[in-house]
Amino acid sequence: MNTIISKLYRLIHQTDNLIDFEESVRTLMYELFASLLGDVFTNMNTVIVKKKQAEGWRVERNDEREIQFTFGGVRFTHTLMHDLEGHSHYPFDEWIGFKKYKRRSPFVEVKVAEMAAESTYREVAHVLKEWTAVDISHATVGTIVREVGRAQAIADKDMVIDLEDSAELPEGEKVEFLYAEADGVFVRGTEKKKSHEVSHAIIYEGWDKSGKRVSLRNQKVLMTTKPTSEFWKEVQALTANHYSLEKTRVVTNSDGGAGYTAEKFQEAFSQSEYPVLNQLDPYHVFQGLNRALGAKQSDYKTELRKALENHDLEHFNLWLDTYESTLEDSKKTEKVKVFRTYILNNWDRILNWKKRIDNPPEDARNLGAMESNQRRVTYRMKKRGMHWSPEGAEAMVKVKQGILNGTLREVYLADLKRSARKQREVKKVVRMSSYLHQPTRPSMGAKQGVIGVYAPHSSAIGKLAKSFR
Structure with missing residues (x-):
């Protein structure tokens, strides 16, 4: 602690403004924590090696390894050993969860992917360099995104396989709608x-209102660039793993x-015993109306809107024929x-779902949240050249899906998460490694001494010496 304080004093004297001082303190903090953690890892390696030697493992050699954390590169010694089978x-590395050939901590990688879901790769690399000890290129950011996104994609694929191989549906939450x-x-x-087409689905249980703001309740998202046949399998698996839909109106x-x-x-959604009610998205209906009749308001558009809202086919054809005759x-x-053609082919789906079912929820609203939710994709993956x-496209949408569903970190660390037994071992080894720590200098106690006065006791220095007795 005294060494740290003396270094801080030195930095204050060496810098003439608070900006340089704080930047120097940040660098010192990174170096200090990286050094201390490296010592901890090396000590824990020593404990584990002794334990494995007691089990009959053989030491091959000691090697150096460096892992990049957000606060700097942590260098430590780890031991190559051979088990009883050679x-x-x-x-x-296996005990703590470091993967082979990895040079960055899992937190660094998943955090890079989360940042890249909102900003360009170059912006992410720049922000990391400015605010952390992580200095990577934009190309490396892209590599990390592909790896993290691949973990989410594999988890979704495994979910589909598990559902197909299962003899019965998993037990999920029961909801009315x-x-x-x-x-x-x-x-x-x-x-x-x-x-590339990004297939995008949102699944939710209703609406929550806070003031004038409305949000989707318990929203779950699925995105992929794979063929739509695989997309719908993932939608089915995602839903089946969360809900039991036998008595649910979808x-x-x-x-x-x-x-x-x-x-x-x-x-x-075939597990529901009720027919799935499907409506044509109102946004696309009125978008088609504007394409056909123009953006300006007119009596034709007003009457056609009324016909669509009232589901009056005769009225619709009458006014559309009248408009067409003027062209x-x-x-x-x-x-x-x-x-x-678009309207007639989908006429049975132009409906108000609340009028097609008995006893709709009191907070029921019109569907049509997809267009605003598509901005999650378009704002990040379109425009700007x-x-x-x-x-890259598949990895990015899977990263965004994992963030929105809160599953990204879980699936990325799925094979690194410690069991309860292994966590107990962690606590035991940490205690054992503390025994390996030896103070750099044994305590000698407080030293005593006397300073000669060499002056009369009535003098000023003599009176000062008497006051200390």
Whole structure:
């Protein structure tokens, strides 16, 4: 402690402003903690080696390793050993959870991925360099994102496999109503004129209102760039692992595009004994109306909106025919035909779901949250000249999914999490390693001495000496 205080005093004298002082203190703090943790790791390695030697393991050699933490690179000694069968191990690395060939701590990697889900790779690298001891390139940030995202993708795939292999559905929460919406959004690929479709689903139990702000209750998200057939399997597995839907009324919403039809929803939520109610997304209906009739307000648009809201097909055809008869431009006529076809093909799905079921919830609202939720993808992965490889796009959406569902850190550390037994071993080894610590200098006690006065007791220095007796 005295050494640290003396260094702080020295830094105060060596710097002439608080900015330089604080930056120097931060560097000192990083170096100190990295050094101390390195000593702890080395001591714990010694304890584990002795324990393994007692079990018959053989020491091969001692090696140096460095792991990058947020506060700096931690260097420590770890021992290569051979077990009774002759297999090579670094027992300390296996015990604490360091993977082979890893140079960064799990927290650094998962934190980098979480930051990259909101900012560009270059921005993440810059912020890390400014605020932590982590100095990596933007390319390394991309590598970390792909690795962390791959962990979430593997967890989702395993969830599908477990559901397919299981003899019965897992026991989940029982809810009276469940709502689901799905849509796709395209992001540009690295190959010319090629893009990737991000399939996106949100599943929620209702709505919570705080003042004027409305949020989705217990929202769960699924995103992937894989084919829609795999997407719907993951949706089904995610839902089955959280809910028992036998007595649940499932209400769904989509734009009716290829891959997001009513049949897909029915298949994904087939465990419910009720038919899955699917409505055409109102946003896309009125977006199609604006494309066909223009953005300006008109009597035609007003009457067509009324016809759609009242589900009056005769009124709809009457007003659309009337509008079409006023057109002379063939391109505008074609837009009207496209809109008519879209509406007629999905007429049975243009509905107000609250009027189609008995006793809807008191807080029931119209569905249509998908468009605002798509911004999670578009704000990060579109515009600004962004192009994505297949692996990079899949990793990014899986990282965002893991963050939103609160599963990213859990799945990334799935094979590193200690069991209760192993955690008890941790406490035991930490106590044992403390025995290895020896003070650098044995205490000699307080020393005593006398300073000669060499002056009359009546003098000023003599009186001062008498006051100390």
